[in-house]
Amino acid sequence: MANLDTIIKDLVIANRILAKEDVVDAYGHVSIRHPDNPKHFFISRSLAPELIEKEDIVELGLDGQPVRDDKRALYLERFIHAAIFEARPEVNAVVHAHAEDTLPFGIAAATKLKPVIHSGSFIGPNVPVWDIAKKFGATNVLVTNMAQGRDLAKCLGSNSVALMRGHGFASAGRSLIEVVRLSVYLPRNARALMKAKQLGGQIKYLSQGEIDSRARGYSPYSVETWRAWHYWATKAGVGDMVTRPDAPVAVSKKSTKKSAKKAAKKSKSAKGKKR
């Protein structure tokens, strides 16, 4: 059970990071697949990501319904997660959000979102745009059932991100830390591309070879990836919750304690209650 506890703690951290880094606001969510039961996943009950605690996490099945009898309200769009976990066995974490600077690329026909900066390489060479109206006509634009979720998952295909026209994006990763990082740098890559277009002339995108090389070198618990996870968690006020299961380099007791202290002090939002 220690493992599940870590996973749920990491999911809380992920929510706080996405809120602090402006990927989600009152809306948007992140989920992680159950490590022992691939047909279940964890996600928060209906709550703004910045306010989520461990006890807010619920366990859902691949139909998007709660596994246990739980009367708490759930996210309307939990089917995005269910359908992607269903379609992609290798995916272990999913984010859905409305990060502002990704929106223009789902609305304007002329410019395709592609990686232009190294930290954006993980969005992959192809970012499809899903338009719910194509199959479902005049909806409220939300993904509120499995049929819609599956259509989105189909459009996503084997890619890492799909834009959702007039709405936001869905991203999928092999690990939680990976999908969070991808989702934080997605809007940054979008801004770099938008501004480059304004400067004019030919745009130098990352080459396929560069995208592949970066993907090959990626590891969710590498020193470099963990540096960002640790930093973002600290900024979000939950640095004291960070644990690193398979640290290749030992984190000394002293340094951990210090970081936790600093995290609590530094956090602008100072959610410093005992956990």
Place this chain on the structure above:
Amino acid sequence: MANLDTIIKDLVIANRILAKEDVVDAYGHVSIRHPDNPKHFFISRSLAPELIEKEDIVELGLDGQPVRDDKRALYLERFIHAAIFEARPEVNAVVHAHAEDTLPFGIAAATKLKPVIHSGSFIGPNVPVWDIAKKFGATNVLVTNMAQGRDLAKCLGSNSVALMRGHGFASAGRSLIEVVRLSVYLPRNARALMKAKQLGGQIKYLSQGEIDSRARGYSPYSVETWRAWHYWATKAGVGDMVTRPDAPVAVSKKSTKKSAKKAAKKSKSAKGKKR
């Protein structure tokens, strides 16, 4: 009287949210109609929204004048509210503000502000631009009497928002929570459209059917709407003031207390004095 007390508390929360979310600054205001007397409405005395407390709220008539003898200075532009309440019996709350990213759409002739993102659907398919100069010539651009207020209300018609050329916007809703949400997402929709225009090509606006579908599904006390209200209030440091009169899902004592505590700790501005 408990009801009135709740309404005034909600109006304070609305002011703080609009300030925190950068919809208002030193200027801008929000009002709510008296629940028992449709010819009266509540609004703050002349004060920056971020500083407003319950005792700053005054009661005005549909002529924009105070109902009780009150020597405190009032907003010059309270006639915007009076005239909209007069013209629109179904409207119960009004916002007037100068949110920066709405301004370009009142100034530039070429691009009409329309919903391009789902959270912007509530601005409605038609956002008229009111130019005070058309009828009133060379004024100080402010709405300082009922004649000007009525001309604005006429331009607003049955729409949810009117832009005011070189000045800002006025928005109207059936409930306070609705008009606040609309006003928070209005600048975001404006930014998404501006950036989409820069990316070029055809713009995919929300369709009329999508706008209608979202309007039909909207409820000011739905789980989803309340999630944002609760989150924004918490961010603005007044999470402990939030009450939910007709909660479809019970908010447990424990969770409420926790949220209030977190709100007080999290609030950057920490207005944590007893209310």
Place this chain on the structure above:
Amino acid sequence: MANLDTIIKDLVIANRILAKEDVVDAYGHVSIRHPDNPKHFFISRSLAPELIEKEDIVELGLDGQPVRDDKRALYLERFIHAAIFEARPEVNAVVHAHAEDTLPFGIAAATKLKPVIHSGSFIGPNVPVWDIAKKFGATNVLVTNMAQGRDLAKCLGSNSVALMRGHGFASAGRSLIEVVRLSVYLPRNARALMKAKQLGGQIKYLSQGEIDSRARGYSPYSVETWRAWHYWATKAGVGDMVTRPDAPVAVSKKSTKKSAKKAAKKSKSAKGKKR
């Protein structure tokens, strides 16, 4: 001497507001003319505006030199202030700053900065661009002597603001509160115009009649102007320093004390030391 004390306190407040509102950073300054001796003015010693306290204020003559023997380092560009005070007897306060969004208008030849929003009206119908190179050739672009200051003042003429090519702006007002307000809204007006240009089509500027009407109605201690001053000071953490010498509407003891308390609590930067 009480009067001088108030003026120096107001100058500290002005510095803090300009810092908090991103008009100045490590650089930029604001000055006020001596009320009893028009040939003297007050300005801080060389220090970042956000850090300035009452004891940092020095008294200079219209030659830009200190009146008293003072060994503390002074702003290199104090001659901007000296020369404008010399040329414009009706001007009582001057700001020089590098607010980021004013810079493009001093660099790009095609678009003239003019008022497009009501809060920008005070920059006036004509904002000249001064280029130091025209008369002084290849300098370090700074105004470091009276000859350069006088050339800038000549370019400013009877206007409220002059842009300084590749550098920033200088603004002048009849009162401190006026020049601060103008300087805060100047970058906002610049942004609104830049974005309107991007939206395309004809731009509706404020008309001359509207600019005149607003200028006529302006008073540095009106309820409306003071609302902003009080709010900005509170945001900047110096709300407790605010005093209002000629208040047309009495500020109750209670409300003042409350505001001061809130200011101290709210201030993100919490410079809460006793003054």
Place this chain on the structure above:
Amino acid sequence: MANLDTIIKDLVIANRILAKEDVVDAYGHVSIRHPDNPKHFFISRSLAPELIEKEDIVELGLDGQPVRDDKRALYLERFIHAAIFEARPEVNAVVHAHAEDTLPFGIAAATKLKPVIHSGSFIGPNVPVWDIAKKFGATNVLVTNMAQGRDLAKCLGSNSVALMRGHGFASAGRSLIEVVRLSVYLPRNARALMKAKQLGGQIKYLSQGEIDSRARGYSPYSVETWRAWHYWATKAGVGDMVTRPDAPVAVSKKSTKKSAKKAAKKSKSAKGKKR
């Protein structure tokens, strides 16, 4: 050894400033050459700049390898620093970062980054763009060995900054305070130029004479430069660590103590632990 201690303290301050001013995030680094041994330099171990303390600083040789036996993980891209120190004997400090608004200029072919504002003059008249793919083909875009570092240093030549296509920039200065200032104002200069391009018409760049005049007048411990360093350190919460070895104007005990106190109170991130 007092000298070394000061240098390491200054390097911590530099890291904190670059983080606070949004030049670096989880990634990016700054280094300083050993004052007594030009073949060594100091840089942090692999850690986000905002979290760095004195004990995180390591000493490396010009091959990018640690001088002492140290098992802590190092920055992958430390070879950027090593190669620039190797190629440029007069350079004593180096920054590598991904500041967002510098990125478009490395991606878009049409617009060259050049100084348009006085604070941007220190980037120099020529900012080359280095493309790692030109010599090394399809890499992960990172500079992970001396060969790549040397190729970048060659492209940098005698300039102050080189943009790195799809990645970021490397900047070099005679002193730490100089390279930090350059790196803070580099993105600001980039934004001013981008926006000027949007306004249209001819762009007025700083002239060669102006760039030269400013470079001649620059001194890392001038009153003006130190004002920014002191201010930025205070904002970043490490104002109490600032010392000024060769102060031309005495900093009074009282003022220093006051500043340190204010720094601790003001710092939003309040890392107020004893050092």
